[in-house]
Amino acid sequence: MTIPSGAAMQQLSAQSKFWWVMAGVLALLLLASAVGAWLHQRSLARSGKREVVDNLNARIRSWWVMAALLCTCFVLGRGATLIFFALASLFALREFVTLTPTRRGDHLPLCLCFYVAIPLQYWLIDIDWYGMFAICLPVYGFLVLPAVSALTGDVENFLERTTKIQWGLILTVYCISYAPAMLLLHIPGYEGQSLLLMLYLLLVVQISDVLQYVFGKLFGKRKLAPLVSPSKTVEGLVGGGLSATAIGACLWWITPFSFWGSAGMSALIVLSGFFGGLALSAVKRSLGAKDWGNMIEGHGGMLDRLDSVSFAAPIFFHVVHFAFM
């Protein structure tokens, strides 16, 4: 295996690496839009797959918007990135709580989740306090929320209610905050470039989602978990997962990893992202919904787009932390 001509690329500045990746993303989006337009023309001529094509084109349009937003974050820097993810957490938590039956006694704990926990968690990243970032919600949040809830005196289904709020908070705030928390990683020889690790994570997760969808639609036969997520197939997972891993490996020059290290990390991200999508589908179904919301055209809600990130981000973070710090 000859390593791609990237040894020089790895020496580039964070800025140039970022723009090279964005050029690649732009090319991918242009390609996707062209294919989408072609399929649209074809579906006009023949009836049948019309809905799938319309949904595909809606998804592609939303991808343009999401890529533009992410690009803007990078240009504006760490503050903007943290605010962007804080809002993503807010919208995701909002979708989660909307589908969860809560009672009068949950009002105060919920206000704390929305108005205190979210700003606090992202502020801890901003002031670079790793220790507190890692334990604040899982330890202090875990204890404070039921205490506050108990004060309101509403004991009906207390355990179920507390559990659900707890779970939603950890998933949508704590886990998602791990994506911009790459800022907390100060890897020797990779100083000032840690936002690129976040870009790497998001790219691999999302490309894996997209390719699993594409492979599933093209070759999918054997359903993986028909009751939980009818659109997931073995062919989709294997084809999409392997190609996403390959693409991730080829992005090694934006990371502190070697080519094969990057392949391993990408495989880890793909797998944990897959399980995130699966587990959250199960949660969604047990709450009786098909989509988390309708915020992102064609995709569903914010959580439909971030479900795999919420599982992949903490695992990726801690593996990198363990390997390099």
Add this chain to the structure above:
Amino acid sequence: MITSRLLVGLVRALVGAHARWIGSLPSARQRIYFANHSSHLDALALWSALPPQLRDTTRPVAARDYWGQGGVRSFIADHGFRAVYIERDREHREGDPLQPLMDALDEGDSLILFPEGTRSQEALPLPFKSGLFHLARRYPEVELVAVYLDTLHRSMPKGSVLPVPLICTVRFGRGLHLQPGEGKESFLERARAAVVELA
């Protein structure tokens, strides 16, 4: 105008207020939208969910004791959604309490009405008060449209100051009219059932 725009933007950002037209479609004909009442955000959310051109001619009925006491609330009620004030306090009433509503209907405006008369903490509405019946009898040409607001009793339950930003869906149900010879009780029960079936 700017106040209204800002207000709608804020309400949308905070509680979503997405409209789902299930039993009827948006229409410029004169209507009374009647809905379950569980929070102070109800009138704002329902009004924000309407298409912009209908908002200009649709006025929420608001309790004078809450919205009409000056300050920010009155500013929102007067300049934001052009509230029609209703006097809930019997001691302050002069003449027919429904008179301001009838004035607005005579001018051709549509109304948003909460026939429970007070906020309930439950997902399902309390029994309706008779105002809706009197208006239905007096204005047979006005269409009555049932509406259900789904998460606001959780967003801002009675006694809370801060709203939890949940996504509220505003479901518009079928239109109804007073049947010939229909009594007050059966009409109000039928109207309430039209809201309940959207829940």
